[in-house]
Amino acid sequence: MSTQRAESKKYAYFEEHSSAEVVNARMGNDTNQRLREVMTSLVNHLHQAIKEVEPTHEEWRQGIQFLTDVGHMCTDWRQEFILLSDILGVSMLVDSINNRRPTGATENTILGPFYVPDAPRYSNGTNICLDGKGEPLVVSGRVVNTSGEPIPGATIDVWQSNDDGFYDVQQKGVQPDWNLRGVFTTDEDGKYWYRSAKPHSYPIPDDGPVGKLLGALGRHPNRAAHVHYIVTAPGYSPIVTHIFTPDCPYLDEDAVFGVKDSLIANFQKVDDERSADSLEFSCPFWSLNWDFVLASQR
Known part of the structure; x- marks a missing residue:
């Protein structure tokens, strides 16, 4: 008799103390090995949690109803299950596991739902703030490898919300298309620079079951102010990350745990009229110098 068949016989009938083993023993001989590994772990942890919490029938029904409501909230443009994953820190954990890098390389964070491919390509120095809102910001820096050597020709895809806390795709017809989005290329010294507006905090969608859960947990839906980046170069692992402002009140309580x-x-x-005039900014303005460090592709 095979080991698996023996296990199935051993755990043929349900017992509270061996509930997870009974369920896992029902998997067939031809079950995909990775699926078997994932489901075994999931069942083990789920049954352990149930035994630890000991929910009532009513509490379990409420949990099922919550997941049902999350599913009903999903549409082609809104994924409430991803939002649930985000506010539980699971999205960040999966991202961290899949983007471990050597010391010194720029860390990853989640992509977020508002990335749009094929943004306009601009020459260095272009102002991507098309609605004129917010405090002026100039961003400059380099893209280098872990040895500090410049990477010419690296691509920097940037996007952010406007001063009202909305991305252009959330306000079609209100914001100009491609507002606060652009793609830049580093020069022969690995340098880049562009003009924009200081990022603003904003709430994630909280009008659904995930928002209700946040409220029940005494948590707010706000994301810390940030700028999104995707930085790529041939031969290097791509970076998907945010850069955060140090003065945001939500920095240490970001709703989706995106801050590192x-x-x-x-x-x-910067309160310098001459510098402001050279950038076609009002005075004062903000300046950010930031270097991205790419690790060689494994």
């Missing part, structure tokens, strides 16, 4: 200490930047306020 290494990604908090130094935004400096």
Whole structure:
């Protein structure tokens, strides 16, 4: 008799103390090995949690109803299950596991739902703030490898919300298309720079079951102010990350746990009329110098 068949016989009938083993023993001989590994772990942890919490029938029904409501909230443009994953820190954990890098390389964080491919390509120095809102910001820096050597020709795809806390795709017909989005290329010294507006905090969608859960947990839906980046170069692992302002009140309580200490930047306020005039800014304005460090592709 095979080991698996023996296990199935051993755990043929349900017992509270061996509930997970009974369920896992029902998997067939031809079950995909990775699926078997995932489901065994999931069943083990789920049954352990149930035994630890000991929910009533009514509490279990409420849990099922919550997941049903999450499913009903999903549409072609809104994924409430991803939002649930985000506010439980699971999205960040999966991202961290899949993007482990050597010390010194820029850390990853989640992509977020508002990325749009094929943004306009601009020459360095272009102002991507098309609605004129917010405090002016100039961003400059380099893209280098872990040895500190410049990477010419690296691509920097940037996007952010406007001063009202909305992305252009959330306000079609209100914001200009491609507002606060653009793609830049580093020069022969690995340098890049562009003009924009200081990012603003904003709430994630909280009008559904995930928002109700946040409220029940005494948590707010706000994301810390940030700028999104995707940085790529041939031969290097791509970076999907945020850069955060150090003065945001939600920095240490970001709703989706996207903040990492290494990604908090130094935004400096500049009160210099001559510099402002050269950038076609009002005075004062903000300046950010940030280097991206890429690790060689494994």
